[in-house]
Amino acid sequence: MKKILTGFSLLLIAAILLHACAPSVVTVKPSPGVIIRPPAPSNAHVWAGGNYVWRGGRYVWVDGYWAKPRGGRHWVEGHWQMKRGGYVWVPGRWR
DSSP, X not given: OXXXXXXXXXXXXXHHHHHHHSOOOBSSOOOOOOOOXXXXXXXXXXXXXXXXXXXXXXEEEEOOEEEOOOTTOOEEOOEEXXXXXXXXXXXXXXX
C-alpha cells in the first residue's frame, strides 16, 4: 500500500509541475509592438522571427535574430493556434 501511495504522490506532483510549466490559453492575442529588424550581417544570414515565451503567468515577446542556416534548414515562423477557450502560441523553429 505504501508503494502505491508513493507512486500516486509522485504522479500527482509531476502532473502539477507539468501543468505549471505549460503555457496558458489566452483569450486576446498580445501584440509584439514595434518589431525592428537590424540589417543582415551578410547575404548568408536568415531572419529568425521573434517568439512569445510564457513567463510570470503571461506571454512576453522576445525579439528575433539573424542566423546562418545549417544543413538546408529554414525558419518556420511562430503563430497563434486556436484552442478551446482562446489561443496558444506555437513557437517558431528551425526545420
